[in-house]
Amino acid sequence: MQSGTVPVVLELLDICKSFGDNRVLNDFCLTVHEGEFVTLLGSSGCGKTTLMRIVAGLEPPTSGRVLLEGADMEGVGPEKRNINMVFQNYALFPHMNVFQNIAYGPKLKKLGKAEIAARVDEMLRLVQMQGFEKRMPSEMSGGQRQRIAIARALINNPRVLLLDEPLGALDLQLRRQMQHELKNLQKELGITFLYITHDQEEALNMSDRIVVMKDGRIEQEGSPAEIYDHPRTSFVARFVGSANVLQGTVKEISEEALLLETPFGCFPCSRDGMAAAVGESVTAAVRGENIAILAEATAPCHLTGVVKEKTFAGGMLRIVVKLGEETEMVISRQGINIEYAIGEQVALEWPACHCVPVDRGDGR
Amino acid sequence: MSKPSVGTKKRDFWWMCVVPLYLFTLAFILGPMIYMVAVSFATNNPSGYGFQWIFTLENYLRIQDPTYLQCFRQSFELAFSTTALTILIGYPYGYYMGRLSPKGKKLMMFLVMVPFWTSSLIRLYGWLILLQAKGVLNGLLQALGLIEDPIKMLYTYPAVLVGMVYALMPFMILAVYSSVEKMDWSLVEAARDLGASPVKAFWTVTFPLTLPGLLSGVILTFVPSMGLFFIADLLGGNKIVLVGSLIQDQLTRGSNWPFAAALAVLLMAMMTLMIVVYRKVTHVSELEGRL
Numbered sequence: 001m002q003s004g005t006v007p008v009v010l011e012l013l014d015i016c017k018s019f020g021d022n023r024v025l026n027d028f029c030l031t032v033h034e035g036e037f038v039t040l041l042g043s044s045g046c047g048k049t050t051l052m053r054i055v056a057g058l059e060p061p062t063s064g065r066v067l068l069e070g071a072d073m074e075g076v077g078p079e080k081r082n083i084n085m086v087f088q089n090y091a092l093f094p095h096m097n098v099f100q101n102i103a104y105g106p107k108l109k110k111l112g113k114a115e116i117a118a119r120v121d122e123m124l125r126l127v128q129m130q131g132f133e134k135r136m137p138s139e140m141s142g143g144q145r146q147r148i149a150i151a152r153a154l155i156n157n158p159r160v161l162l163l164d165e166p167l168g169a170l171d172l173q174l175r176r177q178m179q180h181e182l183k184n185l186q187k188e189l190g191i192t193f194l195y196i197t198h199d200q201e202e203a204l205n206m207s208d209r210i211v212v213m214k215d216g217r218i219e220q221e222g223s224p225a226e227i228y229d230h231p232r233t234s235f236v237a238r239f240v241g242s243a244n245v246l247q248g249t250v251k252e253i254s255e256e257a258l259l260l261e262t263p264f265g266c267f268p269c270s271r272d273g274m275a276a277a278v279g280e281s282v283t284a285a286v287r288g289e290n291i292a293i294l295a296e297a298t299a300p301c302h303l304t305g306v307v308k309e310k311t312f313a314g315g316m317l318r319i320v321v322k323l324g325e326e327t328e329m330v331i332s333r334q335g336i337n338i339e340y341a342i343g344e345q346v347a348l349e350w351p352a353c354h355c356v357p358v359d360r361g362d363g364r
Numbered sequence: 365m366s367k368p369s370v371g372t373k374k375r376d377f378w379w380m381c382v383v384p385l386y387l388f389t390l391a392f393i394l395g396p397m398i399y400m401v402a403v404s405f406a407t408n409n410p411s412g413y414g415f416q417w418i419f420t421l422e423n424y425l426r427i428q429d430p431t432y433l434q435c436f437r438q439s440f441e442l443a444f445s446t447t448a449l450t451i452l453i454g455y456p457y458g459y460y461m462g463r464l465s466p467k468g469k470k471l472m473m474f475l476v477m478v479p480f481w482t483s484s485l486i487r488l489y490g491w492l493i494l495l496q497a498k499g500v501l502n503g504l505l506q507a508l509g510l511i512e513d514p515i516k517m518l519y520t521y522p523a524v525l526v527g528m529v530y531a532l533m534p535f536m537i538l539a540v541y542s543s544v545e546k547m548d549w550s551l552v553e554a555a556r557d558l559g560a561s562p563v564k565a566f567w568t569v570t571f572p573l574t575l576p577g578l579l580s581g582v583i584l585t586f587v588p589s590m591g592l593f594f595i596a597d598l599l600g601g602n603k604i605v606l607v608g609s610l611i612q613d614q615l616t617r618g619s620n621w622p623f624a625a626a627l628a629v630l631l632m633a634m635m636t637l638m639i640v641v642y643r644k645v646t647h648v649s650e651l652e653g654r655l
Contacts, residue, residue: 058553078556091554095572104568105558156558 015064042213084153123151237285257352264323268352288332290354297347404625423626458540519601535584543577
């Protein structure tokens with residue numbers, strides 16, 4: 001997505017990190033371009049926070065290199081890196097008021113009093129917190145502290161801003177609003193963001209590029225659309241948007257699609273340039289919202305199962321259909337109810353274009 | 365007949381617990397204190413023991429005597445230097461103790477607490493053995509050929525200072541340790557990230573946030589060091605007379621209870637003032653420290 005003319009700001013080369021026998025990062029490589037919003041997405045313990053601490057200089061890598069604008073950062077302390085971080089718990093200095101917190105960086109740079117005051121004012125305006133100069137961190141809500149933490153980092157004009165689950169402690173509504181604001185702020189300032197989250201929705205909403213991490217490695221890297229529509233592995237398919245993952249044997253091959261046979265019926269899957277052979281086993285992912293649930297099958301190729309559960313959550317109806325002893329499909333639909341009762345037999349269908357092969361041997 | 369309500373029962377129980385507490389405080393703390401203040405305004409019986417309940421300010425006016433003022437001055441000086449030394453040693457000690465692994469913390473805590481298992485008087489005799497002319501320290505220095513004749517260590521001001529610092533150090537260490545333990549180290553990381561060197565981060569973040577602990581350590585060492593008379597008596601001979609020794613002396617040998625009471629009231633008033641100031645200072649930092 002990034003063209004070759006956009007300069008590289010941050011480069012991570014073969015970063016490894018172990019704590020004792022526990023290997024947290026494995027040959028991690030990442031290139032971040034100027035002005036890009038890159039999100040590291042993964043469940044807790046996947047090494048994303050450790051990676052961020054290595055970039056900030058708070059933790060040395062066991063091996064590998066961090067390059068900031070081409071300069072090797074080995075042995076360079078966090079105070080000498082032009083990188084700032086927004087901590088998960090905000091880490092505002094409790095003994096300083098808002099002004100003193102934001103002015104902390106510029107004061108260390110020995111800027112003039114008037115200049116500092118002007119810069120702090122500008123930052124407060126940027127995060128819409130004017131008039132809060134005298135407030136102590138203890139006198140503010142989580143969302144307000146969050147904005148101050150961002151202002152305190154941004155005032156230093158960092159080349160890269162690191163954000164470690166910055167919205168994790170906020171309630172859903174505020175989180176949505178802050179997502180929007182953060183994205184706008186990033187676009188407005190053109191600062192490179194390296195963002196950590198375990199929330200796939202957050203990652204999909206805000207990022208230019210998502211790096212899905214698992215066990216200290218990159219599982220898949222790409223634009224939100226790529227990650228969402230073309231998950232490469234069953235892990236990514238399940239983690240991002242919780243897709244259904246099914247295994248089947250190739251029964252028929254056409255130019256665009258495959259027909260996969262399972263014990264519960266058959267289903268179509270896009271071929272996606274895959275060099276498949278009849279009889280080969282293929283894993284495929286299909287999202288719940290793309291599955292049609294029917295009393296009578298309309299296509300010859302469909303799966304059959306029994307309705308096991310119906311729940312209504314977040315404006316969507318979630319239906320669990322049991323195919324076999326250990327195989328269940330989760331289907332989501334608009335609306336508050338469906339006409340099928342629990343225990344009723346149903347047919348599941350979808351067009352080939354909504355189903356993609358994952359965990360392929362060809363590395364695509 | 366109506367049954368007593370749950371509320372009444374609860375209140376009865378509450379009173380049963382609280383009344384003895386009040387009685388105890390009244391009988392053993394407040395009562396003696398009031399008695400002491402009263403005695404400080406009574407007239408001493410010049411011919412032998414006892415005093416008469418005749419109101420006088422004589423006891424307080426007598427403190428203006430240069431000998432007694434000198435005694436107060438000396439006590440303050442010793443308390444100040446004791447506190448200063450306990451800060452210099454106790455703060456770094458408590459700081460590093462607070463940064464150890466849980467196992468290391470346990471071990472160090474144990475080591476700090478061990479001296480409390482023996483009577484402080486016995487520990488003081490230990491210092492006597494170490495410091496006397498034919499004692500361990502002089503013997504060691506002579507054996508090493510660093511000195512020819514024994515140095516006079518015992519019955520000097522430094523000996524008293526060493527004894528005081530030794531006795532009060534654990535309080536400073538534990539007070540500092542408890543505040544370092546509670547410290548959120550991500551704040552120091554944030555300071556580093558924002559451009560502070562390790563030293564700068566310490567002085568702008570760690571130190572102010574552990575200051576309440578340091579200040580309570582100061583109170584815990586300064587206040588008792590004003591009253592600890594037996595250390596000065598044992599290690600200082602009778603050259604250094606502290607307020608504590610003076611009060612004890614007036615109470616026993618001098619048998620002037622009203623004057624002893626006046627000295628004690630004055631000492632207590634000074635200490636109270638210090639604690640009030642301390643509370644004001646820490647109240648402010650506590651307010652700021654609440655996150």
